[in-house]
Amino acid sequence: MKTVVALLLLASLSYGQGAAIVPYDKLPDWSGTWSMVGGTVFDRATQTGTGGALTPGVREHPPYNAQWEAIYQKNLDLRDKSRFPDVITNCGVPAGFPRMFNLPDPYEFAVRPEEVWILAENGPNVMRIYTDGRKHLDDQWETYTGDSVGHWEGDTLVFTTIGLKGSRDGDSILDRSGLVLSDKAHATSRMRKTSPTTIEVQMTIEDSKALTKPWVVTKQFQKMPAGTRLYDYGCAENNRNPVNTSTGETLTLGPDGKPLK
Amino acid sequence: MMKLMNKFAIAVLVVAALAWTIPAALAHHSGSEFDTTKTIEITGTVKEFQFKNPHTWLQVMVPNSKGGPVEWSLEWGSPNALGRQGYRPTTFPIGSKITVRINPMKTGGPAGAFVGAKFEDGKTVGTWN
Numbered sequence: 001m002k003t004v005v006a007l008l009l010l011a012s013l014s015y016g017q018g019a020a021i022v023p024y025d026k027l028p029d030w031s032g033t034w035s036m037v038g039g040t041v042f043d044r045a046t047q048t049g050t051g052g053a054l055t056p057g058v059r060e061h062p063p064y065n066a067q068w069e070a071i072y073q074k075n076l077d078l079r080d081k082s083r084f085p086d087v088i089t090n091c092g093v094p095a096g097f098p099r100m101f102n103l104p105d106p107y108e109f110a111v112r113p114e115e116v117w118i119l120a121e122n123g124p125n126v127m128r129i130y131t132d133g134r135k136h137l138d139d140q141w142e143t144y145t146g147d148s149v150g151h152w153e154g155d156t157l158v159f160t161t162i163g164l165k166g167s168r169d170g171d172s173i174l175d176r177s178g179l180v181l182s183d184k185a186h187a188t189s190r191m192r193k194t195s196p197t198t199i200e201v202q203m204t205i206e207d208s209k210a211l212t213k214p215w216v217v218t219k220q221f222q223k224m225p226a227g228t229r230l231y232d233y234g235c236a237e238n239n240r241n242p243v244n245t246s247t248g249e250t251l252t253l254g255p256d257g258k259p260l261k
Numbered sequence: 262m263m264k265l266m267n268k269f270a271i272a273v274l275v276v277a278a279l280a281w282t283i284p285a286a287l288a289h290h291s292g293s294e295f296d297t298t299k300t301i302e303i304t305g306t307v308k309e310f311q312f313k314n315p316h317t318w319l320q321v322m323v324p325n326s327k328g329g330p331v332e333w334s335l336e337w338g339s340p341n342a343l344g345r346q347g348y349r350p351t352t353f354p355i356g357s358k359i360t361v362r363i364n365p366m367k368t369g370g371p372a373g374a375f376v377g378a379k380f381e382d383g384k385t386v387g388t389w390n
Binding site: 229 | 289290291293294309311313314315316318320332334336339340341342344345366368370371372
């Protein structure tokens with residue numbers, strides 16, 4: 001018994017704080033497979049074509065400052081010319097946060113006392129949210145999905161995400177309308193089951209470099225039929241739509257591997 | 262113009278009712294290379310159905326008046342999504358005669374986004390009506 005107490009104390013000290021870990025039988029049931037509601041666009045008001053501006057929904061235009069609004073407008077212009085490159089089209093890089101919650105194809109949400117995994121078939125993409133009481137590193141470096149730690153407030157998972165590279169390296173966007181954030185972006189998110197068939201995540205995104213105020217975005221996920229299977233997403237298996245990184249144009253390759261004209 | 266279309270066994274239709282949800286079906290890329298305001302029909306023989314990620318491709322040999330058939334590349338959804346809807350690698354048997362409706366490439370190249378198909382026996386796949 002003394003050994004167990006000592007180990008628990010050691011674990012607590014290692015993680016830097018002593019937040020209680022919620023036991024498995026007290027956690028909400030997020031089992032099953034889920035699919036995002038709506039199109040893969042954060043800012044529907046500026047999307048054109050099917051599923052775009054004409055689709056009823058919440059306008060989620062980020063509160064950019066003048067400098068980043070100009071970047072956004074430039075990206076929108078490139079989009080309209082079919083020249084805004086989507087890096088995931090070339091396969092190999094994660095969608096990152098917050099695009100992690102803006103993907104087509106099924107999701108699974110694996111809830112454990114020490115950690116929650118967001119598993120997206122598309123990509124595939126994985127996001128880890130530590131709920132074992134650990135803190136963010138003081139010297140966290142920037143990655144696509146960043147570092148997330150959280151805790152449970154009743155049936156709501158509350159987590160913060162830091163260490164995001166944003167558009168700094170030109171290989172991470174939020175959606176194909178041209179939405180980007182900077183490497184100063186960070187977020188506080190609240191995720192919960194709002195009905196037996198709906199899970200919702202509300203992300204409050206702050207970015208001292210790009211935004212004038214916090215940007216609140218809500219994404220919902222609807223439960224898929226019981227027994228739905230997920231599969232490999234081998235993006236590089238037969239990618240016949242690479243992006244020409246010089247022009248931003250999405251190519252269509254013929255059976256011989258050469259671009260069709 | 263009509264003569265040219267006949268040569269390639271193509272009929273241009275107006276889209277409205279057949280508008281296809283590109284974002285859902287071509288999630289891996291934007292689909293901006295295809296003209297979603299047009300739907301055309303091509304008739305030919307199935308060469309191959311590439312049931313692979315990130316998108317399936319139906320290869321169809323379409324006769325033309327210049328002697329040899331032209332190979333068309335028709336892009337559809339991911340095998341994962343289609344598999345969940347009941348489609349399989351055997352959905353398009355090699356050698357089958359088939360008429361396919363597609364959103365063509367904006368450039369006019371021999372490719373398009375798959376909308377639906379009809380076999381000789383009347384069986385249909387995808388969006389046909």
